[in-house]
Amino acid sequence: MTKTTRRQTLQLFTAGAAFGLAPSLFTTAARAEGKRIAMVVKNLGNSYFDACAKGATEAATEVGGFEIIYTAPTKATAEEQIAVIDALIAQKVDGIIVSSNDADALVPVGKKAMERGIKVISFDSAIGQEGRIMHLNASSTPLIGAKQVQMIAKTLGGKGEVAILSAASTMTNQNSWIEAMKEEWKKPEYKDMPLVATVYGDDQDDKSYREMQGLVKAYPNLKGVISPTTIGIRSGAKAIIDGGLVGKVFITGLGLPSEMKDAVLKGACDSFAIWNPVDYGYSSTQIMINILNGAEAGPGSTVKMGRMGETTVGDDGQAAMGDPFTFDKSNVEEFAKIF
Amino acid sequence: MSLAPRQDVADAAPKSIADRLLRWESILVVLLIAVIVGNTAISPYFLDIYNLSDATYNFSEKAIVALAMALLILVREIDLSVAAIIALASLAIGLAAQAGAGLPVLLLIGPLVGAACGAFNGFLVTRIALPSIVVTIGTMSLFRGLAQVVLGDQAITQYPKNLTAIGQSYLIKWPPLPYSFVIFLALAVIFAVVLHKTALGRKLYAIGNNPVAARFSGIPVDRIRFMLFVLTGLLAGLAAVLLTARIGSTRPNIALGWELEIITAVILGGVSIAGGSGTIPGVVLAVFILGLATFGLSLVNVPGIVISVLLGLLLIVSIALPIVVRRLMQKRPAG
């Protein structure tokens, strides 16, 4: 903590100095020996992406000769992200890995980058197909969707009303997972477990918390909640604990062990899933490095992901890293130390 | 009739170089030069004509709205709903595109919806006599809320190529100038001429300095204020066209938070929040300072939120410094 603080203070100081015409401090940061790969995520201050960045650095160190620039806009909007990518294009970085705030809005800027010889791939939240070479899903979308429905069905024994507490209504990946969930829901074994509502917490803690409280009040028979977002699941779990609803309502979805430890131990959450974000960042970066080294990554090709093995790009230009990993009482404490 | 000999009055004050140097615009010019020199020094990629041209994409739309906002603040009003107007206008463009409308309709509908939103603000402020800051806090929720009601969790992403070309290609190939930047420069010239060289401009200064006396002097104060709200909405609608064309997508959170950036540019440009003073060249300089400083710092990958800290400091320090200097200068002779 203190180390970061000092580094950041120094950074602010240098930035301030740069503003006031004392720029020499910065040149080292701006020019590097090897190739530069930028990882642009949705917004800063999100531990999930911080873990991804850790994986990216790991990959770069492993291969050697690559520098990672980890950056994001202040607000999770497309316009701000475009501005950030424009600045990266201007710096003539070699590759850009993006988790997009808006699949379509980033297509033009992705195209522009590729026209100028910069390799672009997306991970986590996709860019439209024309705006990138390929997209790496953490896991296949149908698998993630099905997994979450299966988890809540297991917890509830297949009986009871279920609702979805999502992030912002605009988020591409959440929306496609919800589609996949609804697909899974069509199976006959879920006939006693109806989906009653989908609400949005906008990935804000207070809003997610309130939406969770609202769900419980609006649907007195509610038994389970699926939250395919790390912020939604942690705030939802908190609302369950604070509202004395442990044992009556269960939450599941995609969460981080470090944030969900309490909820699992207190019984608000039986099990939840996520892929390892460190691995995710690592795999994306490995793919980018291979692309920069001349590997093919178009539809139908197979790309290597270092220690994570390899994956095949589908016709839609998308590939999956692996299966989501399930956490419960037995392993959450162990992984909470990692991410 | 007079009891003493009439006095000769000069046409103008003797011009002093010190006065000119102490003008706010001069300070801004120095600041802009500092930003350019600083950026050039910290990043080898800054002084690249294509990069600079790309940088203009990211501030031209805000800059266009800032021009109208400057006039509004000049007459003691403010519009916090501009970003929400952009969202609603972008929605209108999107719906029109979905309905298969042609390019002329798409280009017109944004400004029209923007102007209608502006008229609604203007009506509440001038007819019902409500403070504009309160009205536009309400309409900023209302306008963006309406966009959210219509769009829900959807986005409109299918835009005809001839529209997106406006946002994604250059109007002039060399030097590479995007449409939005050229439109901003053209509007800036028009605004500067109107504000500083015409009767309407004089009226705006009169209203900003003393609305009651302006009304007594036969200036249709409420009508002008109303028209300025409409104008601000209109330019926000125009910005919506350019932004929608640039990113080819309409979502409820489009242009979120722009109102504060726009107002920051206007204030840094030397337009007094109390009304009555400020110039268009000042606002244009401030737009460049903020846009290029942001771009330069992004080039060395300073996180956006740290940039916003620096710009916040820039705003406060640049306004506080002249006050402190003036105080020190006043105290010296006495002490």
Next chain:
Amino acid sequence: MQKPDASSPLPRGEPVLFLNGVSKSFPGVRALNDVSFTLRAGEVTALVGENGAGKSTIVKILTGIYAPDAGEIVVGGQQRQFHSPRDSWAAGIAAIHQETVMFDELSVAENIFMGHMPGRTSGFIDWPQMRQRTAELLKSIEADFDPDDKLKQLSVAQKHMVEIARALSHEASVIIMDEPTAALSRNEIDDLFRIIAQLKAAGRAIMFISHKFDEIFRVADSFVCLRDGEKVGDGKISGITEPKLVSMMVGRPIDQVFPKRDIAIGDVVLKVEGLSNPTEFADISFELRRGEILGFYGLVGAGRSEAMQCLFGMTAASSGRITLNGTPLSIASPVDAIAAGISYVPEDRQEQGAVLPLSIRENITLASIGSHVRNFFLSKPSELDAVRVLGRRLDVRAAHWEQRLGDLSGGNQQKVVIAKWLAAKPKVIILDEPTKGIDIGSKAAVHDFIGELAEEGLAVILISSELPEIMGLADRVVVMHEGRISNIFKRGTWSAETIVSAATGARKAA
């Protein structure tokens, strides 16, 4: 020394306050230079001088708003330094200010005790005591409202009573009255003078500031005369005459007689019939002719300004007809009025007339800005031509035409405001209290100028609360009472008594 004790009055004539060699400068201006005088118990001392002579600066120094650069203030035998208004109260000085400076949203009691509310040891306000003391104060000045009434519910005159009660609440030994009668009607002025008599009897020393000589000679015991920041004379009021005092003030003799010009009165220019508004005025009908000066007299709040502002398009009339040169007009805003040839010089110069931060040039051309447009652009040469002519004609004293209007003296500001309206080339000009609050020199100039305008063929409406001004200048006088015209007098058929009784609502004079 002990706090001045109001309960045991000092003997009449005992010195209470000395001002000794006080000087004060502002950047570029010497506001006061070595001024000394004495205020005595049980006496009213009039402080006279033109605007800018330094009266307000003395008030601000005595009330702790400004600190003097040099000199001393001695109250009750002890030298004092005022760093804030509180210090000034502590020394026993209270002031009634020129404008009623009050808090509309707060109660009468709070207005009176703001800044010195009685407190309990717990730190909270002692509301019961505050209410009780307020009730006593209101009773002593025979006010007819409650301590708990909100100030915004009161009339102008009642607010003035609150202001007086506030000054009394300090139990001060010195009371400063800065133009206390400016907003008062005749009856209310009588009330005020009765209170002043009470205060004198109680041994308070009173400093009285007014531009109205009749009041000064009626109420004051002695005077101090200032000119250009210096004291140019003082003494007993019984030992001086009005012309002498005036010439002492302005530094030269002034002819106080109004030069009524002999002007041929022409055809009817403006005809107003049955102009009405639901709450402010009703059935206003009159005619105005070329070259005529039509006076409008009435008490403050009689509806004169309101009727004229309606005529000028500031407010909407509920009924009535306006005809200009035989053509019926529909005036919805000042824009229409100015286009038709009607100008209105408002009463409140600072708020309604002048745009103080703009230059003299920009102010003078403001109401006629359209006439300086050449090919879409404003022409500065054209503006300057107009400004030079009008500025010279009105004898505006300034360094240059680009000077901020706010930097000029009140009288010069008023000249610029009038110039603005003449630049609009009106056929009818309405002057609302054009000499209010300006010094005697500028006043004479304005009077002279009004005559000049009529001579040039303008039709002039002159609203004034000063009887001598109205009687000296007008050809006819319209008298208003409670929103209606109570009588119209022709020159030669009036007397001060008939006009005043029409204005106060006494039975119509025949």
Next chain:
Amino acid sequence: MSFLLKHRELALSLIIAIMVTGISIYAPAFATFENAASVLNDTSILCMLALGQMMVILTRGIDLSVASNLALSGMLSASLAQNYPDLPVIAFIAVAIATGLVLGLINGSLVAWLGIPPIVVTLGTLAIFRGMIVVYGGGNQVNASEMGDVFQSFPKVTFFGLSTIFWIMAVVAIAAWLFLSMTRVGRGLYAVGGNPVAARYCGIDLAPQQLLVYSVAGSISGLCGYLWVSRYGVAYSEIASGFELTVIAACVIGGVSIAGGVGTVAGALLGALFLGVIVNALPVMQITPFWQMAISGIVILAAVVVNARAEKRGVKLILPEARLAAGAAK
């Protein structure tokens, strides 16, 4: 009707009562004690912030930086808990309030001593305070599991079914009421906002008052920073983002005049409660969340229009018959 217009607080309470009744008929789940308690608990932070903001607005100011202040104070308090989880809870609260106070003093000094317009100062500090969270914490967040139990359990303790947050709000509200209506300084705020020139003549200087109100508003934001973070169990740079406008909206709905000098504690509280009820009722009524923003916009506008009608300055009553008519109506 005109009586209600004149007594804004009463009218607002009535509107809230009608609204609650309506919602309860539509969705009986809303009319339970638990729900009422959760609405009150949920709205308490907004209530406190609205009180602080009101004092600022009374002096003709505005504080746009409250939400950023809240986020930074909450972050510092949480990071103290992260490093020393076993400190008594009062230490965390004290750190949050002290941080808020310092930030408020920064605003106050810039406004009071340098005379920079409040909207300019707080527009700048809005960005600066929030950015300092990233500068300080390197963009890291503090999670529930890192904060420790002492830090988190305090706001959840309940008395009579209501949480500590509510009771703290009650104490703050009573203190604000005593201060604003019973002390000289409090009444002075109304004087300064109502007529700054006159206040100066009464020996009440604007600058110290401004310093005071921004400090108070800052301290309240700091306190709310601790409460927010401990309640929602996470501290990072984005918490309460954009909340400043909700706070101002609550004041406006509660009849606080943006022109200064007008506003009551009850009004600000009711304004906040009004927004709280709406925000909490929408999910219960199963109205799609997409309506929420538009509805709060409409509510703000409606409240402003109604307030403006109530405040409408009376026309001059000069004609005797008009005065009589007005007198009869009274």
